[in-house]
Amino acid sequence: MGTVTELNHPLVQHHLTHLRDSRTSPHIFRAQVRRLAILLAEQVCRDLPLKTKQIETPLEPMDGKVLSSRIGLVPILRAGLGMTDALLDLLPTAEVWHLGFYRDEETLQPVEYYQKFSSSPPDVVFVLDPMLATGGSASESINMIKKWGASDIRMLSIIAAPEGIARVRKKHPDVPIFVCGIDRGLNNAAYILPGLGDAGDRIFNTL
Ligand code: PRP
Numbered sequence: 001m002g003t004v005t006e007l008n009h010p011l012v013q014h015h016l017t018h019l020r021d022s023r024t025s026p027h028i029f030r031a032q033v034r035r036l037a038i039l040l041a042e043q044v045c046r047d048l049p050l051k052t053k054q055i056e057t058p059l060e061p062m063d064g065k066v067l068s069s070r071i072g073l074v075p076i077l078r079a080g081l082g083m084t085d086a087l088l089d090l091l092p093t094a095e096v097w098h099l100g101f102y103r104d105e106e107t108l109q110p111v112e113y114y115q116k117f118s119s120s121p122p123d124v125v126f127v128l129d130p131m132l133a134t135g136g137s138a139s140e141s142i143n144m145i146k147k148w149g150a151s152d153i154r155m156l157s158i159i160a161a162p163e164g165i166a167r168v169r170k171k172h173p174d175v176p177i178f179v180c181g182i183d184r185g186l187n188n189a190a191y192i193l194p195g196l197g198d199a200g201d202r203i204f205n206t207l
């Protein structure tokens with residue numbers, strides 16, 4: 001089974017609480033998504049390989065270290081877009097490829113509506129989606145990223161339900177999952193409890 005890393009950090013608890021609060025405005029909500037995405041990025045990048053780069057400081061030459069992998073970010077539209085800039089701040093040379101899914105409100109199944117991938121996949125792909133609820137959107141996205149040819153795939157979510165984690169781990173045991181918090185479960189409409197409501201609508205002010 002794939003590993004699950006739940007961030008356990010006072011900063012995560014603090015920013016997650018402000019994110020969840022129904023009184024948080026879209027403006028602050030976006031800032032909180034961004035802050036939490038930075039904290040996720042710190043964890044998910046821990047084992048990225050480095051190569052030596054010779055530079056000269058103002059005082060002397062030295063062998064520095066820089067990232068050696070081709071890194072791809074795949075935000076799942078729409079809500080994943082809210083995490084993208086945070087990752088790009090830390091990984092400014094990363095490639096951004098897109099997948100569009102929405103959940104059919106009746107069947108709760110993910111429906112694909114957009115895909116933009118290059119001819120060759122990056123060395124490592126970070127899938128970005130703040131919400132991992134039933135896990136349908138994440139599992140389908142990972143299927144498509146595997147068909148693209150990527151093998152090192154990592155899932156980054158802000159809040160997950162146990163059901164979604166179980167589904168992704170079962171279907172994709174090779175994909176590690178990084179989350180800020182794992183919540184109690186899902187309601188009848190497959191919303192995460194206590195959750196934060198609809199992440200896409202809160203990011204884009206389309207409630
Ligand atoms: C949300 C969320 C995930 C999906 C999670 O997207 O951003 O993509 O639901 O649910 P699942 O794990 O049950 O598949 P939504 O369909 O609301 O689209 P949006 O991002 O455009 O709001």
Ligand code: URA
Nearest residue numbers: 133191192197198199
């Ligand atoms: N998508 C969301 O945005 N929120 C949930 O709780 C579940 C799916």
